[in-house]
Amino acid sequence: MKRIGFSTGAIAFGDFGRALSLLSRFEVNAVELSALRFAELDPLLRAIDHLDLRQFQYVSFHAPSKFSAEDEPRLVQLLRRISDRKWPIILHPDSIFRPELWLPLQDALCFENMDKRKPVGRTAAELQSLFDLYSKASLCFDMGHAHQVDRTMSEGRLIAQRYSRRIRQLHISEVNTRSEHVPISAASEFAFSKVIDLLNQDTPIIIESVVREDEIESELIRVVGVFEGAIRELCSKDWG
Amino acid sequence: MSPLSSNAIDELCLKVDRRWKAIDAAKKDADTGIQRIANILADHRLVSSDTSFVVFGSLARGEWTVNSDVDWTLLVDGEANPDHLKVSQQIKSRFIQAKLNEPGSTETFGKLAFSHELIHQIGGEGDSNKNTTRRILLLLESRAIGNPDAYDRVVKNVLNRYLDNDISFLSRSGQHYKVPRFLLNDIVRYWRTMCVDYASKHRERQGEKWALRNAKLRLSRKLIFASGLLTCFNCYLKPPPEFKNNLFDLPEHMEPLLLHLKAHVRLTPLEILADALVSFAKPETAIQIFDAYDRFLTMMNDGEIRKHLDSLQAKDAHSDKVFNEIETISNKFQNGLNRLFFEENADIAELTKKYGMF
Numbered sequence: 062m063k064r065i066g067f068s069t070g071a072i073a074f075g076d077f078g079r080a081l082s083l084l085s086r087f088e089v090n091a092v093e094l095s096a097l098r099f100a101e102l103d104p105l106l107r108a109i110d111h112l113d114l115r116q117f118q119y120v121s122f123h124a125p126s127k128f129s130a131e132d133e134p135r136l137v138q139l140l141r142r143i144s145d146r147k148w149p150i151i152l153h154p155d156s157i158f159r160p161e162l163w164l165p166l167q168d169a170l171c172f173e174n175m176d177k178r179k180p181v182g183r184t185a186a187e188l189q190s191l192f193d194l195y196s197k198a199s200l201c202f203d204m205g206h207a208h209q210v211d212r213t214m215s216e217g218r219l220i221a222q223r224y225s226r227r228i229r230q231l232h233i234s235e236v237n238t239r240s241e242h243v244p245i246s247a248a249s250e251f252a253f254s255k256v257i258d259l260l261n262q263d264t265p266i267i268i269e270s271v272v273r274e275d276e277i278e279s280e281l282i283r284v285v286g287v288f289e290g291a292i293r294e295l296c297s298k299d300w301g
Numbered sequence: 302m303s304p305l306s307s308n309a310i311d312e313l314c315l316k317v318d319r320r321w322k323a324i325d326a327a328k329k330d331a332d333t334g335i336q337r338i339a340n341i342l343a344d345h346r347l348v349s350s351d352t353s354f355v356v357f358g359s360l361a362r363g364e365w366t367v368n369s370d371v372d373w374t375l376l377v378d379g380e381a382n383p384d385h386l387k388v389s390q391q392i393k394s395r396f397i398q399a400k401l402n403e404p405g406s407t408e409t410f411g412k413l414a415f416s417h418e419l420i421h422q423i424g425g426e427g428d429s430n431k432n433t434t435r436r437i438l439l440l441l442e443s444r445a446i447g448n449p450d451a452y453d454r455v456v457k458n459v460l461n462r463y464l465d466n467d468i469s470f471l472s473r474s475g476q477h478y479k480v481p482r483f484l485l486n487d488i489v490r491y492w493r494t495m496c497v498d499y500a501s502k503h504r505e506r507q508g509e510k511w512a513l514r515n516a517k518l519r520l521s522r523k524l525i526f527a528s529g530l531l532t533c534f535n536c537y538l539k540p541p542p543e544f545k546n547n548l549f550d551l552p553e554h555m556e557p558l559l560l561h562l563k564a565h566v567r568l569t570p571l572e573i574l575a576d577a578l579v580s581f582a583k584p585e586t587a588i589q590i591f592d593a594y595d596r597f598l599t600m601m602n603d604g605e606i607r608k609h610l611d612s613l614q615a616k617d618a619h620s621d622k623v624f625n626e627i628e629t630i631s632n633k634f635q636n637g638l639n640r641l642f643f644e645e646n647a648d649i650a651e652l653t654k655k656y657g658m659f
Binding site for chain 1: 345346347348349350351352379380381382383384385387388391
């Protein structure tokens with residue numbers, strides 16, 4: 062069975078408790094606990110031992126995307142609690158100040174390819190310098206970001222091809238011109254279907270589309286449909 | 302002077318103590334049609350965040366009648382994306398499945414439209430007939446269904462182009478907004494283009510659907526021209542409240558005027574006309590114009606009459622009872638407009654002479 066679920070930040074901004082409660086109503090078996098804003102980190106870490114996560118076969122943790130250089134050593138220290146659990150730590154490559162601080166965590170680090178606002182980590186070539194430094198780190202392949210960076214998805218294909226062994230998790234959503242994560246439309250479906258053949262079908266899928274409570278189910282169905290549709294198309298192709 | 306009203310037709314009904322059944326029914330049917338389209342688009346998530354689905358024509362005017370076409374574009378305001386074409390093709394096929402009438406044969410609608418062309422190609426060699434049509438109709442008879450973000454951005458940018466390219470949007474005294482002449486000239490140009498194209502199409506298509514095109518030119522197309530003139534005149538006649546409240550603190554930026562024009566884009570041509578009739582015309586003039594238009598919509602909503610007009614040749618028109626009625630109601634409509642624009646209000650008459658003719 063495919064491992065699929067939501068980022069807690071996408072369905073209940075800044076309220077992981079409510080997000081988990083919402084997800085308990087759906088047949089999802091993956092979750093990304095989001096502490097995207099630095100202020101969310103401490104409450105989430107304080108609660109983490111008491112969260113009921115039995116529903117999920119896969120759990121990842123999104124580290125803050127912005128923090129100060131002064132906060133960086135403390136953040137790395139705090140994230141050890143996540144790496145001890147063997148959960149992937151999703152990290153934006155542009156947020157790092159002192160790369161050496163993160164080396165001890167590299168087994169858990171899962172770098173996300175970035176949207177076009179960011180100066181690094183957007184393309185296969187830019188990701189290479191990260192993996193040169195963190196050879197054991199993995200990749201969270203954000204299909205929406207890849208689509209925003211290159212609408213043809215050729216950069217997305219390049220990332221999926223070059224780092225196929227490193228891809229530990231997928232992020233899926235439509236990323237609009239303001240770099241917001243919105244529900245996927247037919248245009249995104251067309252785009253994402255161009256890379257699905259390159260992905261390991263067991264890779265966990267985390268939906269990042271910001272949706273209302275009443276849109277969770279339809280977004281879930283939509284995303285499952287994108288993957289199943291692409292696989293069906295692949296199977297029906299005449300390869301002769 | 303009452304401010305621009307978003308329910309002007311209801312106000313006009315109250316003022317003259319009359320309702321127009323066909324106008325009401327066409328509006329209701331248009332709303333139903335729009336909801337139907339909205340459901341198709343939402344069910345299949347056909348509108349991405351960098352696009353808006355926009356309807357034009359009778360659906361956008363709130364004048365939906367039997368056999369009306371669905372004139373639409375997928376308006377793109379974002380990066381070039383090869384998949385936009387696939388989406389527009391999918392929209393087309395979903396509409397065919399839903400038995401919605403396809404747009405006319407000019408290929409102005411039923412496909413992609415790009416913001417850059419609409420915003421940058423105003424006048425000059427690059428401004429094709431198709432581009433002018435899309436741009437002016439975007440301002441005079443369009444409506445976004447679903448996410449309007451791209452639509453709102455493009456409308457604002459197109460209006461900004463017109464205002465920004467005028468030397469000033471304030472009068473010499475600085476106490477009035479001027480009529481935006483660049484925009485007005487483009488609206489007048491579009492009206493004349495429609496009239497010339499009417500003759501050209503008659504020749505190219507050997508008279509096919511001549512009578513229906515003639516009827517539309519006399520009434521619905523003339524209506525959008527009249528509402529376009531009023532949109533421009535209202536910058537002077539019904540200035541935005543920000544201006545009126547700040548007579549001694551003149552706005553140095555065009556934002557209030559831009560928003561004022563944008564408010565007109567959200568209204569249908571009939572609503573803009575009704576608003577002017579409430580403010581500037583005698584009740585009998587309003588009744589004459591709306592009676593004529595109501596009868597036109599009644600005829601357009603009659604399948605038999607449409608079929609008859611579809612096949613009527615120009616040479617047979619003068620002895621044809623149905624066409625004679627079209628002529629009669631279009632003359633009443635025109636006479637009513639003459640009274641509104643030339644006779645019953647000195648300010649409008651002056652503006653019409655100053656801006657509408659030379």
